[in-house]
Amino acid sequence: MEKLYEKIKDLNIPIIGINRKYINKSFNQLKTLINNEVVK
């Protein structure tokens, strides 16, 4: 993922890490991004 990030960091695409045991944080991050997109 770090190699990919180095190649695309100019694009400012958010990269979210999912912890399979505690998914709430990453799930909410994704939800926020999706809702922001919908508002746009």
Added chain:
Amino acid sequence: MDNRSKKFVLVSFCLMAQSYQAQGIVKYQWKSSIKPFMQLLLDNDINIIQMPCAEAEFGNQLVREPKGIGKYNTKEFNEHCENIALKVEKQIRQILSSNYEIIAILGIEQSPSCCVNYIYTNHGWKKEKDYLWKNYMKR
């Protein structure tokens, strides 16, 4: 009328296919896809792109023991990851140049190749980079 969604999310291969994880680490309730994420994406009509699994493709090791980054940190594996990263980069740039949107990229923590903040080292979890999400939020 063309009814397609122009929104995309790229996901680590095993988010959609837990069986691509190393042996013994599919411990939680999701036996195949990690459903809450997949459902959220489906409900919002977001195109899902499954990125290649670097570990399973390396030496054709779909069934493999878990290994930390120390064991994977070889010239051959790094070259293999570099090639995958180049292909995914090309795909991302193609999507964006076609006026489609990429909402996010989803990685899996503790994975030697797909982690974002936490990596497995064979000696427990180590906090790795923390800048990916934070940098975005600072924009």
